């Protein structure tokens with residue numbers, strides 16, 4: 001991760017579990033747990049090893065800094081802020097930097113929400129995700145709109161008004177809501193919704 005300029009504060013322990021239904025991997029408080037059954041099933045799929053590599057990157061991105069005390073609160077109501085970042089950024093890194101071909105992302109709705117947000121704000125999505133990376137898990141919601149405002153000002157010279165910032169926050173809360181976990185993304189609708197606030 002250092003080579004990608006994304007050093008992680010680390011995973012301090014690894015637990016291999018036979019019984020971890022539905023999970024290939026999960027990081028909690030710096031402990032990476034791998035579900036061996038799901039790992040084996042994925043490995044045997046087409047592009048399985050590429051997908052597993054992305055899974056490890058995804059978990060490393062979650063472990064970038066120690067989670068804030070509020071991480072559970074953000075995850076309960078708006079898990080898309082963190083999952084869309086980790087899943088989308090891991091996918092971009094394995095496809096564009098490593099040239100791998102993993103399976104579809106795990107959180108397509110949240111990933112597409114970030115991609116369309118970057119397009120609406122005239123930003124490169126990698127630039128956006130690198131800026132999000134600087135913030136602790138559990139604080140992405142708190143920082144995202146400020147991050148957007150700063151990046152946009154730096155790249156286009158345009159500042160966001162308070163009204164635009166409030167609109168972006170409200171729309172972000174809507175699309176990154178935990179209830180949208182299984183929704184199918186509609187790129188055109190998403191882009192349109194963001195552009196209401198950054199025309």
Ligand SMILES: [Zn+2]
Pocket residue numbers: 058062083086
């Ligand atoms: Zn995750």
